[in-house]
């Protein structure tokens with residue numbers, strides 16, 4: 192026997208031994224996942240006992256607690272986030288066993304909103320593409336789907352106006368929040384960037400890549416379309432057109448990637464909110480979102496902010512938008528750390544209700560562990 196063959200036999204023996212270990216571990220994991228699924232099935236029975244028809248199966252606060260615990264006890268070679276993603280999938284299939292969950296998003300397939308559905312709900316949920324942010328709100332309101340996901344703000348471009356304006360009118364509750372890294376690519380059948388005469392993308396994506404486009408494709412005509420995925424569909428048909436979209440969209444629409452990482456800010460991130468019809472219980476690490484308008488008097492906004500400041504309630508965002516009911520009349524969207532059931536936040540909100548002209552709590556929801 193040659194040395195190489197002897198070595199490879201011993202390599203084979205080592206592999207066989209470790210693969211036997213993997214087989215035994217997989218058997219245990221499978222057994223345990225099966226037992227977990229049976230527990231989820233029992234949970235569903237408890238939630239529907241007595242013929243309850245309006246049972247709520249998706250519990251974002253519980254999911255956040257499970258994922259936080261996974262990250263907390265993780266001492267494996269896998270990064271915390273990757274371990275949490277595996278459990279995200281296990282819970283997604285357990286929830287599907289209780290009730291198949293449909294989630295509306297701004298389509299078409301391959302949009303960042305689509306990726307956000309999978310990140311938040313896992314692959315066992317049914318993503319339902321609709322054609323506008325307004326429609327995401329309306330299909331959830333009408334009960335045509337269980338939940339919706341909408342972009343709220345982007346780290347480069349700021350707030351998503353359509354979402355803010357719908358939140359003001361809607362009766363829906365913000366039930367969850369997640370952040371998605373938005374890493375744009377330039378997709379096209381063009382053989383090189385200099386053959387591209389037109390770049391299509393959603394207005395937000397064009398804004399997020401403004402500098403890169405100016406420096407690298409100064410000759411190209413820029414045109415805003417309804418979504419990046421819609422841009423990719425057009426680029427499929429015309430090699431002089433490039434679309435700005437994600438790597439996933441390149442796969443889905445089978446478009447070559449001409450350039451990677453073209454966002455002006457390399458940390459470009461979009462925050463999404465989950466919309467539901469029910470309030471969410473505290474998870475232990477939560478946020479509360481509200482919208483209010485102030486009385487027309489000196490120091491009115493200061494008094495409201497003081498209600499939070501004196502109780503050490505951390506405000507993570509404040510933006511103003513036209514109220515749309517009267518010219519030069521504004522509403523303020525405020526995000527706070529804490530749940531509306533927390534004693535100090537409850538007190539602060541009572542004070543704000545007395546001080547403000549109008550207050551609407553959009554919802555309390557877990558801070559995302561993913």
Ligand SMILES: O=C(O)C(=O)C[C@]1(C(=O)O)C=C[C@@H](O)C=C1
Nearest residue numbers: 234248249250253254282285286
């Ligand atoms: O604890 C529950 O209420 C469940 O339904 C179980 C479970 C899980 O698999 O852990 C599934 C779905 C919910 O969204 C939260 C958790």
